[in-house]
Amino acid sequence: MQVRSFPCPRAGVAAEDIPALLDQIASEPSPERWNDLWSALCHQGSVYSASFAALPWLADVAGRYDREQAVSALNLAGAILACSDQPHGAGDVRAQHAAEVETLLVVVNEYRTSSDRNEYAYLLESMLSFEGVVSWGEDLAWGLVNEEYEVSCPGCQANLFIVIGERGFFSTSGDYALSEDDVETTPLRPASPAAMDGIGRRLHDIALADGQQDVASAMTYVFGDATCPDCETGFSVADQVSADWSATH
Numbered sequence: 001m002q003v004r005s006f007p008c009p010r011a012g013v014a015a016e017d018i019p020a021l022l023d024q025i026a027s028e029p030s031p032e033r034w035n036d037l038w039s040a041l042c043h044q045g046s047v048y049s050a051s052f053a054a055l056p057w058l059a060d061v062a063g064r065y066d067r068e069q070a071v072s073a074l075n076l077a078g079a080i081l082a083c084s085d086q087p088h089g090a091g092d093v094r095a096q097h098a099a100e101v102e103t104l105l106v107v108v109n110e111y112r113t114s115s116d117r118n119e120y121a122y123l124l125e126s127m128l129s130f131e132g133v134v135s136w137g138e139d140l141a142w143g144l145v146n147e148e149y150e151v152s153c154p155g156c157q158a159n160l161f162i163v164i165g166e167r168g169f170f171s172t173s174g175d176y177a178l179s180e181d182d183v184e185t186t187p188l189r190p191a192s193p194a195a196m197d198g199i200g201r202r203l204h205d206i207a208l209a210d211g212q213q214d215v216a217s218a219m220t221y222v223f224g225d226a227t228c229p230d231c232e233t234g235f236s237v238a239d240q241v242s243a244d245w246s247a248t249h
Contacts, residue, residue, distance in 0.1 A: 018050060022057055025069075034072045042076060045138075047083040052093050055080065059100035062107045071119060074108050078126025082138035094132060105130040113210045118145045120212055124203070135242045136199060143241070144218055151240040155233030162188070162237050164221045171226040186227040188237070190220035200238060 018040055025033045041051040058080075061073035081093070081101065094101060108130060112123045121144040129137030143149035147165025152158070158173045167176070169190070174183025193204055193216075200223030207216035223238045 018054070022054070026061070026065075029065075029069050029072075034076070038076060038079075042079045042083070045079075045083055047080050051080045051083075052097065055093075055097045055100045059103045059107075063103055067111065070107060071111060071115075071123065074104060074111065074126050075122050077104050078108070078122075078129035078137065081132075082125075082129040101130050117212065117214060120207075120210070120215060121145050124206070124215070133199065136203075139241055140203075140222075143222065144215065149222075149237065149241055151237070151244050153228040153231060153233055154235050154240060154243070155228055156231040158228060158230045160226070160228060162221075162226055162241075164188070164218050169221055171229060173228070173230050184229045186229045188221050188224055188226050190217075190224040193220060196220070196223055 018037075021033065021037055021040070025037065037054075041047065041054055055077060058073040058077040062070045062077065065073070077100075105127065108123055108127045112120065112127060115123055121141040125137060125139075125141040128140065131137070139149075143162075143164070147163065147167065149162040149164070151160050151162060153160055153173075160171050160173050161176060163170050163172065163176065163185075168185075169188045170185040171188060172183050172185040174185075176183045176185070191200065193201075196204055196219075200219060204216050204219040204223075207213075207219060221237065222241075223236075225234055226237050226240075227234050
C-alpha cells in the first residue's frame, strides 16, 4: 500500500524516506525498522502531519498481515491517535480517518483477547485510543507493564511512585527500586469492583471477561486510593494520573 504524502516528519527524517521504510517493513519486517518508524512518526510522544498520513497504511497492516506485524501497527496507530490533539495543522484527524480508526478498533478487539499480560496492556490502551478516550489512551499501559505510576501529590506536590505489582501495592516518595535502605511507604486502598463505575469499571470488567485476572485486579488499585507518605494527603490514583497527564498536554 502506498501513502501519497508525508509532510513534516521529525527533524532528521526526510519525508521522502518514509514510503521506502514502509515498503521495507511490508516486505521484510524487523523490530529495528519498526523502531525507525516509531522514531519518524511518534518520537517521544510527538506527532506530525506525516504521522496521520500513515494511518491508512497502519490500518492495512493491522488487517492483512501476521499477528506480530499487526500488533506493531496497532500499537503505533494507537500512540499516534492518542496524541492527535497536538497542534499539527492536520484538521480533525479522527473525522478524516474514520474508516481507518473503525478498522483498527475491530482488529485490536480481535487480537486483544489472546495476548499475554504486557501485550494485552498495550492493546487495551490502543483500544481506548481508537475509541477516543482521553488520557487513558496514552497512560494506561506504561504503568501496568512497569508496575508503577509516577504522580504528584495533590497536597504537597511531592513526586510519588504508585507501585502496583510483584513488589507490592503502595505509594512512596522514595526511590524504592534503587535505595539500599527501607523507604517509607503507605498501602494503597483498592476499589471494590462492585463499587467501581465509569472507565474504571469498564476496564476491570473487560479484563475479567478476557481472562486477564491480574490486569483486572490491578485496575482496582489504579482506580483506588492512595495516601502521600510525606504529608498524609489521601487522593484517587486515577484522578491524579489524569491530572498529571492534563498538566503536560
